[in-house]
Amino acid sequence: MRSRSRLVTPLLIAGLLAASATLGACGGARRERIYDPYYYDYHRWDRAELGFYRRWEVETHLPHLDFGRRPVEEQHAYFAWRHAR
Secondary structure, X not given: OHHHHHHHHHHHHHHHHHHHHXXXXXXXXXXXEEEEOOOOEEEEEOHHHHHHXXXXXXXXXXXXXXHHHOXXXXXXXXXXXXXXX
């Protein structure tokens, strides 16, 4: 009986850690908001906004970069493009 509990405890801990990691990763949509200092508003960075952003990248012939890594001038250009739509 004692050897069984030695095996069950680590398996139980491993299972709990795996479950928490899985639930943490899938625990709902991440709601990130990006502040637009040129128009003084926020953009919810969700799938819809990401679609607009990728469309802007294609139309401007720019390589894909995370928005936060873009130079400030390009971020401004994106926000201007976005508000024109």
